[in-house]
Amino acid sequence: METIINGGHQQTSRPEFYRLPAKGGDPYFGFTRSFYYEGENRGYWKLARIRERGKLRGVTLVPYDAVSVFVRKQLENAK
Numbered sequence: 001m002e003t004i005i006n007g008g009h010q011q012t013s014r015p016e017f018y019r020l021p022a023k024g025g026d027p028y029f030g031f032t033r034s035f036y037y038e039g040e041n042r043g044y045w046k047l048a049r050i051r052e053r054g055k056l057r058g059v060t061l062v063p064y065d066a067v068s069v070f071v072r073k074q075l076e077n078a079k
Helices: 033-041 064-077
Strands: 003-006 009-012 017-019 048-050 059-063
Touching: 059 064
Parallel strands: none
Antiparallel strands: 003 009, 017 059, 048 059
């Protein structure tokens, strides 16, 4: 993650999407692959899948903003 210093305030740039982690947790929230697949099944977010025509494998991307909204809602519900 890139950190930008702006007028004395520290601001961290966030990606629009990031790759689904191969193993372990992702670098932003620490969630696992299975957590993201389950979240998609429950309708919390929609994963983006990209692959070339004719290929069997591709890349799965996670929408940062959708996961961030989910985390904030969970924090509010815990109060």
